[in-house]
Structure formats: C-alpha cells, structure tokens
Amino acid sequence: MRRPTQVDVARLAGVSRATVSYVISGRARDDISIAEETRRRVLEVVEQLGYQPNASAQSLRRGHTKTIGLLVPDLHNPHYWQIVRGVEEEARARGYDLLFSSTSLDPERERDCVRALLRRRMDGLILLLTYPTLALAEAEALMRPHSPIVLLGGGAPEVDHVLPGYREGADQLMAHLLDLGHRRIGLILGVATPELGSERLTAYRSALEERGLPVEERLIERCGSALDDGYRAAIRLLQQQPRPTALVVINDLLAIGALRAVADLGLRAPTEVSVASFDDIEIAAYLNPPLTTVWVNAEELGRRAASVLFARLLDPECPPQQVRLPAHLVVRGSTGPASVAQ
Amino acid sequence: MRRPTQVDVARLAGVSRATVSYVISGRARDDISIAEETRRRVLEVVEQLGYQPNASAQSLRRGHTKTIGLLVPDLHNPHYWQIVRGVEEEARARGYDLLFSSTSLDPERERDCVRALLRRRMDGLILLLTYPTLALAEAEALMRPHSPIVLLGGGAPEVDHVLPGYREGADQLMAHLLDLGHRRIGLILGVATPELGSERLTAYRSALEERGLPVEERLIERCGSALDDGYRAAIRLLQQQPRPTALVVINDLLAIGALRAVADLGLRAPTEVSVASFDDIEIAAYLNPPLTTVWVNAEELGRRAASVLFARLLDPECPPQQVRLPAHLVVRGSTGPASVAQ
DNA sequence: TTGAAAGCGGTACCAG
DNA sequence: CTGGTACCGCTTTCAA
Numbered sequence: 001m002r003r004p005t006q007v008d009v010a011r012l013a014g015v016s017r018a019t020v021s022y023v024i025s026g027r028a029r030d031d032i033s034i035a036e037e038t039r040r041r042v043l044e045v046v047e048q049l050g051y052q053p054n055a056s057a058q059s060l061r062r063g064h065t066k067t068i069g070l071l072v073p074d075l076h077n078p079h080y081w082q083i084v085r086g087v088e089e090e091a092r093a094r095g096y097d098l099l100f101s102s103t104s105l106d107p108e109r110e111r112d113c114v115r116a117l118l119r120r121r122m123d124g125l126i127l128l129l130t131y132p133t134l135a136l137a138e139a140e141a142l143m144r145p146h147s148p149i150v151l152l153g154g155g156a157p158e159v160d161h162v163l164p165g166y167r168e169g170a171d172q173l174m175a176h177l178l179d180l181g182h183r184r185i186g187l188i189l190g191v192a193t194p195e196l197g198s199e200r201l202t203a204y205r206s207a208l209e210e211r212g213l214p215v216e217e218r219l220i221e222r223c224g225s226a227l228d229d230g231y232r233a234a235i236r237l238l239q240q241q242p243r244p245t246a247l248v249v250i251n252d253l254l255a256i257g258a259l260r261a262v263a264d265l266g267l268r269a270p271t272e273v274s275v276a277s278f279d280d281i282e283i284a285a286y287l288n289p290p291l292t293t294v295w296v297n298a299e300e301l302g303r304r305a306a307s308v309l310f311a312r313l314l315d316p317e318c319p320p321q322q323v324r325l326p327a328h329l330v331v332r333g334s335t336g337p338a339s340v341a342q
Numbered sequence: 343m344r345r346p347t348q349v350d351v352a353r354l355a356g357v358s359r360a361t362v363s364y365v366i367s368g369r370a371r372d373d374i375s376i377a378e379e380t381r382r383r384v385l386e387v388v389e390q391l392g393y394q395p396n397a398s399a400q401s402l403r404r405g406h407t408k409t410i411g412l413l414v415p416d417l418h419n420p421h422y423w424q425i426v427r428g429v430e431e432e433a434r435a436r437g438y439d440l441l442f443s444s445t446s447l448d449p450e451r452e453r454d455c456v457r458a459l460l461r462r463r464m465d466g467l468i469l470l471l472t473y474p475t476l477a478l479a480e481a482e483a484l485m486r487p488h489s490p491i492v493l494l495g496g497g498a499p500e501v502d503h504v505l506p507g508y509r510e511g512a513d514q515l516m517a518h519l520l521d522l523g524h525r526r527i528g529l530i531l532g533v534a535t536p537e538l539g540s541e542r543l544t545a546y547r548s549a550l551e552e553r554g555l556p557v558e559e560r561l562i563e564r565c566g567s568a569l570d571d572g573y574r575a576a577i578r579l580l581q582q583q584p585r586p587t588a589l590v591v592i593n594d595l596l597a598i599g600a601l602r603a604v605a606d607l608g609l610r611a612p613t614e615v616s617v618a619s620f621d622d623i624e625i626a627a628y629l630n631p632p633l634t635t636v637w638v639n640a641e642e643l644g645r646r647a648a649s650v651l652f653a654r655l656l657d658p659e660c661p662p663q664q665v666r667l668p669a670h671l672v673v674r675g676s677t678g679p680a681s682v683a684q
Numbered sequence: 685t686t687g688a689a690a691g692c693g694g695t696a697c698c699a700g
Numbered sequence: 701c702t703g704g705t706a707c708c709g710c711t712t713t714c715a716a
Binding site for chain 1: 396397398399426434440442443463569599627
C-alpha cells in the first residue's frame with residue numbers, strides 16, 4: 001500500500017490540497033483562516049491515514065532542507081562525540097536535523113563528504129576538517145550565496161569559526177609541570193596534520209625556551225590518533241635514556257594509552273612519570289590515576305558552532321564570527337613532583 | 343548568485359535537460375547513448391558552473407532518498423559510538439548517507455525522532471530503541487510497505503533485528519567469578535528500562551542459583567546510565583557489610599565509574615574487589631587495571647544491522663532475519679581470586 | 685473560507 | 701542520438 005499523500009487526505013476530507021497544506025503547516029490559525037469544522041475533519045483524516053508530509057517535496061518547494069551537515073574526522077575519539085552532542089542538542093532545539101559523516105581522517109573522503117552534503121542542499125555546514133585547504137575551497141565555491149559554513153578549529157580567516165583556546169591551557173599545563181620540577185618533558189603529538197596541534201606544540205616550545213630549557217626534538221614523538229598510537233609513542237619515549245619525567249599528550253584518548261604504557265613498563269604515575277593532556281573528556285576524571293588535563297568544553301564547542309551557524313542563516317551578511325572558547329588546566333592525580341632519582 | 347540548476351547547464355551546453363540528466367546519471371554509456379562530443383561539452387559546463395544535482399528533487403522523483411536513519415539512545419556511551427561507526431562504514435560503502443539522532447533516553451523524544459525520520463522518507467531505519475513499544479508501533483504502521491526497519495537489540499519478533507548474545511558471555515563471566523571463589527557478587531544494573539539488561543540479569547541469577555547461592559536483592563543495584571551513576575552505585579554496594587568481593591557491571595562505561603569508586607574507598611582491584619563488565623569498548627584494555635569484560639563486536643553489530651537492512655531493501659519479501667552475534671569473556675587484570683579476609 | 689494552478693529541480697518515457 | 705514533456709508531492713499566490 002502506497003504512502004498517503006496530500007491528495008489522499010484532501011480527497012478523503014473532501015477539501016482541496018491547499019486546505020490540507022494550510023491546516024498541516026499550522027498557518028490555519030493566524031495567517032489564513034480555516035473553518036474550525038474543516039480543520040478538524042482534515043486533522044482526523046491525517047490521523048486516520050497516518051499521513052506524513054514528504055520532506056523532499058517540502059524542501060524542493062520551500063528551498064531549504066531544515067537539515068545541517070556535520071563532518072567530524074574520527075569516531076574513535078570521545079572528544080569529537082562531545083562536539084557532536086553539542087551540535088545535535090542545539091540543532092534539535094531549533095528543529096533542525098543532522099546529516100552526519102565521519103571522514104576517518106582520509107582527505108579524499110573528506111572532500112567526498114563535503115560534496116555529498118552540498119548535493120543534499122544542507123542549510124548549513126559545520127565542518128571539523130583535517131585537511132581544510134582541500135575540502136573548504138570546494139564547499140566555499142559551491143555553497144553560494146554567503147556560505148553558511150562554520151569551521152570547528154580555525155583555518156580560513158574569512159569564514160565563521162569556533163575553536164578551543166588551547167594556547168592558554170597549554171601554557172598553564174607547561175607551567176604546572178615546570179613548577180613541579182620537570183625538566184625532561186616528552187610530547188606525544190598524535191595528530192593527522194601538523195597544524196592541528198600547532199598551538200599546543202608552540203606552547204610546549206616556548207614554555208621551555210622561556211625557562212632556558214632546551215627543546216629536544218627526540219622528546220617530541222609524532223604518531224597517529226588511535227589509542228594504541230598513544231601507547232606506543234609513550235613506550236618509545238619512556239625507553240629513552242635519560243627517561244622523561246613527564247609526558248604531555250595531545251589529547252586524553254592518547255593519554256589513556258600513555259598511562260597504560262607507564263604501567264606496562266613497571267613505572268608508576270605520578271611518582272615516577274607524570275602524564276597530562278588535553279580535552280578533559282568525561283572519563284578523564286575517573287581514570288587511575290585521574291588525569292590532569294586541559295579542560296575545554298567540547299559540548300559547548302558544538303553548541304556554539306551551531307548557534308554561530310544559525311546566526312548566519314538568519315543574517316547572511318553579518319561579519320564573520322570567530323569564537324574562541326576558554327580552556328584551562330585541571331590538576332588531578334596523574335601529575336606530581338618530578339622524581340629525583342631516575 | 344543562485345545555485346545552478348539543470349536548466350542552466352542545458353542552456354549553456356546547448357542541449358536539452360534530458361541530455362544533461364543522462365550524462366550526469368552515467369546512463370549515457372550503456373543504457374542510452376550520447377555522442378561523446380555532447381557528453382564532454384555537458385561535463386565541461388557542469389564543471390565550470392559547479393553544478394550539483396539537487397538531492398531533494400532527485401528523491402522526490404526517484405522515490406528514494408539514499409539515506410538511512412539511525413537512532414541511538416545516548417551519546418555518552420562509547421559502546422553506542424562503536425555501533426554508529428559500524429553502521430556508517432557499511433552505509434557509506436553502499437553509497438548511503440546517515441541521518442542520525444540520539445534520543446537521550448527520553449521516550450517522547452524517541453517517538454518524535456522516529457516521526458522525523460519517517461517524514462524525511464528514509465529508505466530504511468536502524469533503531470536502537472529504549473522504549474520499543476512506543477516508537478516501533480509508530481514506525482511499523484507508517485513505514486509501509488514492508489517496513490525496512492532493523493532493530494538493534496531484540497524486541498518484536500516479526501521484524502529484523504541483530505543483537506549481541508550477552509547470555510553466553512554473561513554465563514562465562516559468572517562462571518569465571520564463581521570459580522575464583524567469589525560468593526558475594528554485586529550487580530550494577532544501569533539501564534533505562536528493565537528489559538534492556540534482562541539477559542544479563544537472568545544470567546546473574548541463574549548462575550548463582552545453579553551453585554546453590556542465594557540471590558540477594560540488595561546486591562542488585564539499579565541506576566542510571568552515566569559514568570557517575572556507576573560510580574555511586576559501586577560506592578553503595580561496597581559500603582555494605584559484608585562487602586561484596588566482586589562487582590558485575592552492566593557495561594564498561596559504568597565499570598570505569600566502579601573502578602574509580604573502588605580506588606576512592608581505598609580498596610584495590612582486583613586484590614580486594616574484582617570488577618567485570620560488558621561490551622569491551624576499546625578503552626577497556628587500557629584501563630588500570632585492564633578491565634575483564636564480555637567482548638561483543640559493537641562495530642560488527644552496526645555493520646550487520648546495516649547489511650540486514652540492505653538485504654531487506656533488495657528483497658522486501660524475505661523472511662525476518664534475527665542475527666545474534668557471539669559474545670565471550672575476555673579476562674584481564676580487574677578480576678582475581680576472592681579476598682579471604684574481609 | 686476555499687479551490688485552481690503554477691512552479692520547485694529533477695527523471696524517464698516516447699517521439700522523432 | 702536528442703528533445704519534449706508529464707509527473708514526483710508540496711507550497712503559495714490569486715481568484716472566486
């Protein structure tokens with residue numbers, strides 16, 4: 001049996017299609033006036049038939065889809081989920097749905113996803129891009145007019161974006177470690193592309209320099225973005241002689257791997273090795289030891305991205321917004337004074 | 343500047359709309375034949391204009407949307423994310439997009455989400471329902487013909503579903519604990535609705551009964567599904583006199599909370615309290631101590647759900663499939679012999 | 685207060 | 701090989 005259409009409803013209710021449209025869209029009350037009797041009859045038939053307006057047809061006619069597209073790099077990292085949650089919450093509150101893809105850190109797929117979102121005529125895009133240059137050009141060029149796009153995490157200056165203020169947090173984190181007496185601090189930089197971790201790397205470098213400490217390249221370990229990459233990077237770092245007394249990890253997920261590495265090497269955190277990282281995912285506070293980390297409100301990141309997007313949707317001409325959310329250090333049990341004897 | 347339409351392309355290429363449609367849809371090669379020269383010209387204009395077919399129009403005409411709707415209860419639990427990953431992977435591989443909502447465990451919102459998916463004319467639905475009775479009836483009734491719906495995790499017998507075989511895993515888990523000498527085993531049952539954890543609860547009960555052990559209701563602690571609920575439930579359980587020597591937790595997320603509770607009470611896992619749970623999320627193996635848990639391949643769960651759905655899309659008449667994925671115990675460091683002295 | 689009808693942007697059939 | 705055109709389901713203007 002076919003899904004009922006507006007025509008079916010109209011016929012059964014003995015009215016015209018326009019009338020059905022009016023009562024369904026709710027305009028039947030203020031804008032247009034419909035006899036209460038007619039209204040009721042239509043609603044009855046709608047109920048009886050289980051009629052649901054076809055959203056494709058509505059989009060086609062109205063010129064908007066009431067959907068926003070969301071692109072995140074990687075579904076393994078809880079940090080990104082938090083962002084998705086924020087976006088979803090805000091979007092749903094405004095009656096928008098979410099079309100959502102993860103790019104698995106693959107540049108080609110990233111571009112394909114953007115294309116798909118464009119074909120589907122999303123009203124707006126929230127993009128957390130790994131390779132901004134490729135995909136963004138595509139999106140910008142094609143999504144006229146006025147590209148309702150917001151970037152999560154910097155990139156092009158002339159487009160809306162919202163990003164975490166990692167720099168301040170990273171400065172606090174480094175100061176914390178340095179104050180605890182740490183001098184050999186390893187850095188686990190597990191990012192797909194250099195610019196992604198640049199703020200945190202810069203903070204690391206300049207904190208050391210400011211205190212007249214050398215920046216040793218071999219203390220900077222680059223790796224992939226999976227849990228196990230963090231684990232292996234930590235192993236490599238901790239096997240160096242002399243051993244670093246602290247590990248700064250680019251995000252909490254990798255830090256969980258690093259914590260495991262510490263334990264597997266028979267070391268103890270924080271007495272022998274301190275571990276600290278970024279994001280403050282929910283789990284961080286529950287780990288053993290609880291993780292010292294730089295808090296950024298990822299859910300808020302998502303919500304703000306959405307609200308910036310809606311602002312642009314409302315006023316396409318408004319100047320590009322660049323929101324930078326605060327981040328600050330949360331000291332927990334995984335960091336402590338540098339061990340004297342190595 | 344307006345987004346270019348088929349007409350714009352046709353005009354600029356000096357051909358008719360039909361021709362544009364043919365070359366774009368790729369039918370230009372086998373089904374219909376188009377002069378190579380014409381084809382090239384059209385493609386050129388497409389490129390030049392950045393033309394992207396309007397998916398709403400295509401859906402309207404073709405009668406399908408090439409997108410599938412996915413509903414998950416709660417974006418806090420890594421387990422669900424693994425499922426999302428599986429679904430996304432499989433869907434993308436077949437050229438489908440994902441419209442995705444989380445219900446936040448709210449029954450009303452669950453129903454609303456199903457409605458939204460229906461209006462959007464999803465080609466199929468993958469539903470992880472918390473309150474199956476409410477939403478499913480809606481979906482079934484409305485999504486004619488032949489309801490391409492697959493349920494993740496049991497429920498109605500006459501609709502496709504795929505679920506984890508928790509029972510076997512739970513039996514193994516209980517046997518493991520009992521063999522280690524545990525007699526007072528607490529159960530943390532953090533599920534929104536009773537039937538969700540029923541298989542695991544049944545396994546818990548019958549394992550005890552089989553060994554002639556009493557099932558004490560006060561050892562069964564019901565709670566919410568957030569990390570902190572697990573933490574608090576564990577605290578309550580561990581403060582009982584006599585104290586349970588082992589905790590079985592309904593999922594890994596709550597087990598992380600429980601592990602924290604153990605540590606906060608100054609106890610040690612596994613020497614003083616064993617902790618075990620379900621799901622084997624990626625993080626489980628990296629915890630301190632590594633978590634003994636019942637492995638279920640959640641990503642595979644998602645993939646299978648998708649492939650069952652596609653099977654039904656291909657053949658609406660095929661008999662309902664009920665896939666039950668294996669689950670088995672993975673013993674790690676969080677369980678050990680029951681402590682003798684309490 | 686209600687109905688008729690013109691599109692929205694494509695697809696696919698049929699004719700030439 | 702290409703063009704004309706009916707139609708997918710809905711919204712909205714205009715006229716009655």
